[in-house]
Amino acid sequence: MKKFSIGYRTIKTAVGTILSVAIAAFFNLDFFSSAAILTILCIQTTRKKSLHAVYTRIIASLIGIAYGFIAFETFGYNPLVLGIMILLFIPTLVSLNVEAGFISSVVIIMHIYSVANFTSDLLLNEIALMTVGFGTALVVNMYMGDFQKELENYRIQVEELFRSIFSEITKYLRNGDTSWDGKEIISAANVLDKAKSLAFTDVENHITRKENQYYVYFDMREKQLEIIERILPKITTLPVMVQQVDLVADFMEELAENIHPGNTAIRFRNKLDIVKEEFAKMPLPKNHENFLAMASLYQFIEEMDEYLAIKQTFKGLKINEDGE
Incomplete structure (x- = not known):
């Protein structure tokens, strides 16, 4: 009932x-x-x-x-x-x-x-x-409720879930922790569906407005989530833990701590370039398993660059914070 x-x-x-x-x-x-x-x-x-x-x-x-x-x-x-x-x-x-x-x-x-x-x-x-x-x-x-608080709550939920996902990736890279069940991925997808629906309703409540900042934001996060889902297998199937893992883990840890609605993705893309340079300086793989692990990590880095490129195209919500 x-x-x-x-x-x-x-x-x-x-x-x-x-x-x-x-x-x-x-x-x-x-x-x-x-x-x-x-x-x-x-x-x-x-x-x-x-x-x-x-x-x-x-x-x-x-x-x-x-x-x-x-x-x-x-x-x-x-x-x-x-x-x-x-x-x-x-x-x-x-x-x-x-x-x-x-x-x-x-x-x-x-x-x-x-x-x-x-x-x-x-x-x-x-x-x-x-x-x-x-x-x-x-x-x-003509009277419609104000959805601003609800939309802001959804934003906070999405960012917390992304933060949690990146933290779990960092834990796996550092410790080989495989206890994560990935429920945050499903939760993020559900929250984004609800958030986009509410943001679209808010657009429909403004006669002359054609888009909503929050709708664009949630759409951007949805595209990023697709990348996250795509890159997880590259990390969770590493045959061995190689030296380059620490570089990627450090980057993901910093990224997890700096997820926010503003647009400073260029800063993290520059950091990712440094990771790539350091990655290139490290010794070549000694065996086939090391080669596969390094290849997966490099693919992961490239996908994360695309993740940040999507954020870079977003103008940002008007909230004064520093971060990804």
């Missing part, structure tokens, strides 16, 4: 229902309770979706009024005419890409059908109902 909870959208739906019915009743509109249906159908999870919902329902309802007037006044108010009209009405909405407004438009069409007398008063009444219903939905849906 799911946990009982009341979210923002539920609260807005209830408030919108109360307001739309009260306003429609105040102005003595016929079918005033239908204003609530029009409002409920337009309550969405984001401002952009709400605007689009209102747009599709206005267009669909106006087309419905036109269809209703032509069909009923020409052929009469009977079920057969209603059915044939709906048969033609739905493809029209689909062709105009406003099929989402079908239910709202049917509400208006059924008012016309039930009155069975299309007059200017009825037309004005339906337009007023649309104004109240859709307008109330827009007003109520």
